[in-house]
Amino acid sequence: MSALLALAARSAWARRFTLVLTIAAVAVSTLLLLATERLRHDVRQSFSQALSGTDLIVGARGSPTQLLLHTVFHIGQPTQGVSLRRIESIGELPQVAWVVPIALGDSFRGFPVIATDERFMRHVRMGDRQPLRITQGRDIQGPGAEAVIGAQVARRLGLRAGERMTLSHGSGPITEASHDDLPFTIVGVLAPSGSPIDRSVLISLESMHALHAGWVAGVRPVRPQQAASPEAGARPALVSAALVGLHARSAVFSVQRRLHAEREEPLTAALPGVTLDELWQTLGMGETALRLMGAMVALASLAGLVSVILAGLEARRRELAILRSIGASPLSLVALLVAEGTLASLAGIGVGVIGTIVLGLTAAGPLQSHFGIVLGTQAPRMGEWLLLAAILATGMLASLLPAWRAWRLSLADGLSPRS
């Protein structure tokens, strides 16, 4: 046995270039498949974890999807406002642990502004239930004209704590009017979270109210007037929505029913997880495209793998013929080839997995800061193990083909006068 193992090892060394090529082909296949699968998974994860730990989003009566799109992703037209008084009263329900009011509608150079209070930083979680963290400066303190900006806002606009900013009325790239009467001071920069918060500016509800003093139906007063002071502490009567956390998730449907039954001020209470999933189903074309791409990558890679192994067989034909002619049984040769194919596949898979992790570590930062996608750098997940098993099975099957050819041809190659 040791002589045969030595033979296999020496033969592998003699064919090291081809073998390295085979291992590289498997490694590239593994890397492409894992990276595509991980990207697909993490894009979805980033989307579904855009808001975590929030059990309900409450807004004026309307479509839950629209409410979620506007509140979490700051997309689309704002829904009708809800009275802040009503929002605060939700916090009095025994099942409710916390309520965070948010008011939207303004922006800063295309980035949405979220007016809220200190409860936002305390309760809101992003990604994998990660609290928001300030990397530079501090949180907003008091009702003054202070702003905390998301990581992407800071990076793209090159802003730091201590700088001044002027907000605009309205959202999107074309804004309606400048709030230059009340400049804000950036007091802090948030750490990247892979969520839409990275692209947001946080201010206090009081300063939002002060910005819009004298505005009527979203229109600036004709005669410019001195902006109201946020320090006065007045809050807006209406806010856009509220994020609600419950003591126990099991109560989510009863609270939702209770809010929907509200007659005085009709409300919509959207379940973020369910609505995000529904939204993903609608926007799932991207995922389907990634899946298709993954399948094509898999096909191309595995076809390449089979051809590299077959090319290797051509180089080994003489060796197999000699082994056969000196008495090696066809079964021995099949075992040898399959074992070699399996070992080469395992080596390739190992290199591919390490490559994927290294790629993840290298690309995680740029992906998060440019696209808001949090790419996992952990060991393979269950679905990925299945993919790896499929690659290994293909490698073994691919080596069965040359093994079968070796079985049929090797004796003729070795001994027959007509070969």
Next chain:
Amino acid sequence: MLPAQDAPPPDAGSASQGLGTPVVEIADLEFRYGTQDTPLLRLERLEVAAAERLLIVGPSGCGKSTLMSLLAGVLVANRGRVAILGTDWRALSPSDRDRRRGDHVGYLFQQFKLLDCLPVLVIVFLLCRFSARRASRATIRSGSIERDAGHWLEALGFGRARWRQPAGTLSVGEQQRVAAARALIGTPELLLADEPTSALDDARRDEFMSLLLSACERAQSALVLVSHDRELERHFDRGLALGADR
């Protein structure tokens, strides 16, 4: 990774079979490839006794190599009997033929067919890993298959200094000796040699033939050698001209 050596089969070539059993026995042999109209090979009768030396000569294309393949059980006769140590190849399954070939037949190829990446010593004893019978005989003779490999290399004039060299680094003459040692390890009853001297000049040919014949004598192996070179006749007990009677 690979299966262990096969259990030794019933020893068709052992002394219990009787001293009178020829090593090779051919009767009414007829062989053609595929749909050939006329047989490539016809041989009415041929017997080779233990330790006998038979030279088969003939021009290219007369069927010498085909006869060697028939003797080795790689090809099977369309008609007639080709038996080694009393057993007709046709009576055996392909796997039994493989086993019997490994156990009783040494084969010296025209192109040597060495595994270039392996050291000389390993090349010689590797065959014993596939044949329990040959391994057992080598061990009985020299104590271990490695020592028996060394014994045959020395018998064929291959210096100990190069036993650990990969075969790919050897000269043609050296490769030929290694191939002969490999064919003789475990003392097979029959050694088939297919044009082994075709690449050698006269002096080296005669030197190699002397070493080969002396090694066959030590192994008590019958030698059947095919060649187109009639100069070799003087080394053999008898000859068979294949092209002559076609």
